Amino acid sequence: MESMDIFKQIQPDDSLNDIDYVKTFSSFNKPVAVKGVKGEILYMNELAKNLSKLSDQEIFALYDEKLPEDIAQVNGLGLVSIEKIIRLKTTDGEMEEKFFHIESKTLLNKFGLFYGTMFIFYDFTSLVKYVLNIKNNSENKVYDDITGLFLKNQFKEMLSMEVERVTRYGFPLTLAVFFFENLVFFGQSFGKDKLNQLLKFFGIFFKQKFRKTDTIFRIDFNSFICILPHTNYESANNKFKKLQKELDEVIKFQSSIKPILIFGISEFDLKKHYKNYELLIEEARINQQNNKFYK
Known part of the structure; x- marks a missing residue:
């Protein structure tokens, strides 16, 4: 799994246009998105675009995102932190829930001023389903x-x-x-x-x-x-x-x-x-x- 050294690839600058997002994030094998000061989307790599395209909802977690009780209990175990449940369309047209940990990084220019936030989406669906299965299976x-x-x-x-x-x-x-x-x-x-x-x-x-x-x-x-x-x-x-x-x-x-x-x-x-x-x-x-x- 990737380390967060990806953050070090972003060099502070006073111009958003000077950052080559495609060069920096296109090869990263997790969905990556960058939002600007006003919340506008400045960049999405192909995985993030596909994630958004297949979903019928906002893929970014809200500040006061409400999670179901069972997911809150999974988070309480300390094994993983799920911030967002995203419904995605499968190949047969059905909607399937996926469980994501979303890491964020505040981006500052060389003057120390905020100019955006980077988000990386980690899919922990298999882990969450495993924990829920154990929790709900009385025979196990x-x-x-x-x-x-x-x-x-x-x-x-x-x-x-x-x-x-x-x-x-x-x-x-x-x-x-x-x-x-x-x-x-x-x-x-x-x-x-x-x-x-x-x-x-x-x-x-x-x-x-x-x-x-x-x-x-x-x-x-x-x-x-x-x-x-x-x-x-x-x-x-x-x-x-x-x-x-x-x-x-x-x-x-x-x-x-x-x-x-x-x-x-x-x-x-x-x-x-x-x-x-x-x-x-x-x-x-x-x-x-x-x-x-x-x-």
Whole structure:
């Protein structure tokens, strides 16, 4: 997916006519449009023209654009931001809804005066339909019944979504793996009901401590993974050390059966980990083993 370095191709100038929009944007494989000071359309590449031609509505998002509740919920997950639903005519003449993230860039001339806005349209229809399908399909469970955390069948898809955002925007992304040492001994000592109560507490605890953009998965009985966007290794490591200390203070049992948070961190590297998520996970698990050894 393209980075937003395309913005750097626009050089400030005091004359709109001096900008060669065709040369700059014609080869860009996303719809691109530029509006002037009064909202007039100064330029559309062929993809944007086709988008407008096939639609029976305005393709630009309004300032107070109203979105359906289900799309607002998709946006609330933090995986993507949909600003506009555009109805497009298909080859058989039917109208089909497409879901777009629209990025905008304010254009200034060399005097720092506003002369227009550039819009780039990203089609996230497949992603939105995937999320809505999971949400609406009662046979496809999304959350763990005990902890309330995401199930492992959501992990790879959500990680892929976050990685695509990283490749586009360049922000840091960190993966954390963790488990609770002595959890089995706790269950053997207190029974299934008490164990489930503790796991439920863990789910509530993590939901309260993490941001909405962070995503936590219960992979199996005592294995968890957390995706932390906009977070580097140091920040994630400090975060989990703090959580480890807080849990240690809250959970009061004898040391032989006291569940202890053991975690490992790995920061995503585009060159090393892109399309190689297993390596990212493996590095986090190695870090986890080191933390367990030196705890």
